[in-house]
Amino acid sequence: MEKLQLPTLEDVARQANVSTATVSRCLSRPDTVRSSTRERVMEVVSELGYTPNFGAQAMAARRTNTIGAVIPTMDNAIFAKGLQAFQEEISKQGANLLVASSSYKKGMEEKQIRSLIARGVDGLLLIGDDRDKEIYEYLEKRHIPYVLAWNYRDKAPHTYVGFNNFQASYDMAKLVIDYGHRRVAMIAGVTEGNDRAFDRLAGVRQALSDSNIPQESFLVVESEYSFDAAGNAFEKIANNEHRPTAIICGNDVLAVGAIIRAKSLGINIPEEISITGFDDIELSTVVEPGLTTVHVPHRRMGTSAANALFAALKEQKTRSRKFETQIIQRQSLTAPRK
Numbered sequence: 001m002e003k004l005q006l007p008t009l010e011d012v013a014r015q016a017n018v019s020t021a022t023v024s025r026c027l028s029r030p031d032t033v034r035s036s037t038r039e040r041v042m043e044v045v046s047e048l049g050y051t052p053n054f055g056a057q058a059m060a061a062r063r064t065n066t067i068g069a070v071i072p073t074m075d076n077a078i079f080a081k082g083l084q085a086f087q088e089e090i091s092k093q094g095a096n097l098l099v100a101s102s103s104y105k106k107g108m109e110e111k112q113i114r115s116l117i118a119r120g121v122d123g124l125l126l127i128g129d130d131r132d133k134e135i136y137e138y139l140e141k142r143h144i145p146y147v148l149a150w151n152y153r154d155k156a157p158h159t160y161v162g163f164n165n166f167q168a169s170y171d172m173a174k175l176v177i178d179y180g181h182r183r184v185a186m187i188a189g190v191t192e193g194n195d196r197a198f199d200r201l202a203g204v205r206q207a208l209s210d211s212n213i214p215q216e217s218f219l220v221v222e223s224e225y226s227f228d229a230a231g232n233a234f235e236k237i238a239n240n241e242h243r244p245t246a247i248i249c250g251n252d253v254l255a256v257g258a259i260i261r262a263k264s265l266g267i268n269i270p271e272e273i274s275i276t277g278f279d280d281i282e283l284s285t286v287v288e289p290g291l292t293t294v295h296v297p298h299r300r301m302g303t304s305a306a307n308a309l310f311a312a313l314k315e316q317k318t319r320s321r322k323f324e325t326q327i328i329q330r331q332s333l334t335a336p337r338k
Contacts, residue, residue, distance in 0.1 A: 007050040009023055012041065068100070069098070070099075070102055070112045078252075079298075081281075084299070084302065085306075089302070095310075104224075117142060121144070124147075126147070130193055145309060146158075150162045150296075160322070164322070164325075165195075169200035170204070171203075185240075185244040186201060188223070188249075189225060225251065227253065230254040231258065252281050255278075258275050272337070277292070279295075284328070292330050
């Protein structure tokens, strides 16, 4: 059987009566080509059925136009909006996205980072900063730029695009205290290997301390990010001899899991126990009662992370960017009953 001859870049250039360089620009940087020329070239591309050989382009440019992202989980929507905005922005730059999930395990994340680099990614989006220094050294030696999202630290040796988890959680705890709650508990994410969960717990502890609420009365249960696990944590807290009047949750998944379990136990939220969340994902608006939570600007963070990463790829100076969060008050938080 005779092998089908695929159209080449030269075929397109010859039929469109332009140079091969012009064809390349039409495909990779169309905004740099006059519209009439671009339309003529793209008509020929369509007519011939030409497909660029990105592998050959990558070898020539020593770039793959592929960006990697390692996120902790794909099981819930915590990272969805930010990652979607990130993908949309890198697509505008002509790049593709490879996504891996670490399941909140540092060892798994390390394997995913190495695997993505082996596949030739030009840069990486990573979540938070709690990883061994050897990983950062590995990235530096291979000249792989990276951006750390969903957290922010002053005067740190990394490029951050995120927010201060400690301060955001501190502000939520202060609001709970201002409502009159003195018996407070927290369903926190697992803090080991998770700098965001660790900082959020630390923020609540500091707010309690600043309000002269004894740490001995502060009950903390760490939980995996699932409805069932959060429900079990809620039940453990609710069955405590000194039941708290408010539970601060490390994210919205934990908060909704707690509300679901409370309903199954016949415990009224917020009349008997107030519950707050963190992230302001869509779950917080559809659960009943509506969830008081910390709004995180996921999409703006994702777009900014993409821009910071491309600046690094162009060897431009990159700066960390800090986003502010805000508390969205809904019905799940009220004053404790007298």
